Amino acid sequence: MTQPSAVGGLASSVAGHEVTVDLGLRSYAVAVGSGILTSVGPRLQGLGFQGRCAIVTNDRVAPLYGPAVLASLRSAGLDPIVIEIPDGEAQKNLTMLSTIYDRLLAAGLDRSSVIIALGGGVVGDLAGFAAATYLRGIAFVQLPTTLLAQVDAAIGGKTGVNHPRGKNLLGAFHQPRFVLADVETCATLPRREFLAGMAEVVKYGVIRDAALFHDIATHSDAILAQDRDRLVAVVAACVRHKAAVVASDEYERSGARAVLNFGHTVGHGVEALTDYTRYLHGEAVAIGMVAAARVSQALGACGADVVASIDGLLRRLGLPTELPVPRAALVAAMTSDKKSTSGRIRFVAVETIGRTRLVDLSATEIVDHL
């Protein structure tokens, strides 16, 4: 399947952006800007929320942005509790979910309440899954504070937790009521995490947007320096792509959403084989994207130039691109991924920068082409 670019390049506007994820009754806005985190209270008030609510956050983000978000909620007449969890992927499990349920019930949140996810992907996935399943589903909003969450995890309604057998194996689709992507929060991100987020930014360029890809290459210094206007434009471009893909395939059924997994098949395998400790998700995806490009080349889907330009841009952004594990070990690691259907993997191959196609391959065939 070919995925042409529908919404390309960086927007020229410098002010904030508002992108709609068009899902009928479940449609919502993703606001992208600088310093917009404190609009959360008035926005919730505008949607009619009042009384008890819960902020789910972690112990790294809470001291940085908790006070401002709390003040915004209180000034809008809301009465928040704060559920603070330890930072890190290790928290994304059923035990922590159960702890969150306990806190929500103890605080008396009811069906009209809202949960505010303030943090990265782990916080968003956990808080979203709790919202999806508390009293059979209550409202939640996403305040992503990592670049990765802003361009990917916070948008699209995927929520869930990990299982010892694999990541994100338990979860639900549950769309947020809105998302506030405030790029100012990138300033407090560890450098390595910011760069890992850039891997997913590059991914949107590869799968849907040659202009974005080349803009990132041209302006990589400004982006790495976190120039605010440049960053808002980059994040907004990614959000538009994510919104368009999600709107066309909310439940990952038609195959349209599968394109977002570019680089993730091998990336997940690399993460699993290195115990999820050596690489950040974005770093593993960077490795996976170059691997996917190599497989695409071996399949005759693209030329060596495509592999080289993906590899080159990722290296310029300080990301790893070399496969750090034996090819043979990858086969088993990839087949345990939930995206497999009856042993076949829906592999996203790149044809040229900005265009992909889906190929059904076995894990062995993927590794053979690496």
Next chain:
Amino acid sequence: MTQPSAVGGLASSVAGHEVTVDLGLRSYAVAVGSGILTSVGPRLQGLGFQGRCAIVTNDRVAPLYGPAVLASLRSAGLDPIVIEIPDGEAQKNLTMLSTIYDRLLAAGLDRSSVIIALGGGVVGDLAGFAAATYLRGIAFVQLPTTLLAQVDAAIGGKTGVNHPRGKNLLGAFHQPRFVLADVETCATLPRREFLAGMAEVVKYGVIRDAALFHDIATHSDAILAQDRDRLVAVVAACVRHKAAVVASDEYERSGARAVLNFGHTVGHGVEALTDYTRYLHGEAVAIGMVAAARVSQALGACGADVVASIDGLLRRLGLPTELPVPRAALVAAMTSDKKSTSGRIRFVAVETIGRTRLVDLSATEIVDHL
């Protein structure tokens, strides 16, 4: 809100019935009949399911119906595992859900797999919640083997588990692909459980169907003797009502679905105050329905004759109707119910047999009117 009867009385047909729950893309059939349990395999095959699947059942039902269901699935080319849990409401918790996840993953069920719930409400709620959240949602079907589950729990997509703070506090809406209500399974039900199921049957009469109510009264001996044709007709009538209510309010938002809670506000309170051990759910609902009728009379919504006829029919069916707990204790027990919104309870009052209205009351006001 007035709830007139849309589909009334017992159908005259003796053969099986097929009722559609009309929910757009999530529509499904509820087959009601005698000896239809073994149609599960061919029906799943007809929907395109193949390979690995999982039966979730309990240790009381498994020896009775497990072999026939297994044979039906295998003859249709499916490869089932059996997840057998101990019988009883105490199993409906996050720990058992986690155990089910482990088994599903170990057996390699993927996104194209189906879960078959074979048992009563506990099995259906647990299996349905597992299906709702395994790999962010896979297909499931309901094979309810209790009268209560056949007329109520198996239809409508409510799934979930209990929490120490209350019943069904964690869960999701997830519709089955079809439901097979085989009244032959009622023959192996403990007598007390069958009668408890009749309480929910009477409820449909009270809230939507005067003809059904009077038919039950007229033919109570045949029904209590489990005359097959009579039972099929009664269950089918209830299923039609449940289907109509669910179709008009899938997510319990408009208030239409709230009518199904007739008798449940006080009923849940009674269950909670007696530690969920003294009464079966249907028995508590029987007590709750008479209590609700008394409150309705005190509010001027109905006359004493309505209270007397509900009380009389339930007694004839061998069900309890006297409030066994102090009125004062009920207040706290009812306010912890998740159906409360900001302290108010949406109370279903009866106007006449077959017609109800919703009244917003506090728990104190309900108890004051008892």
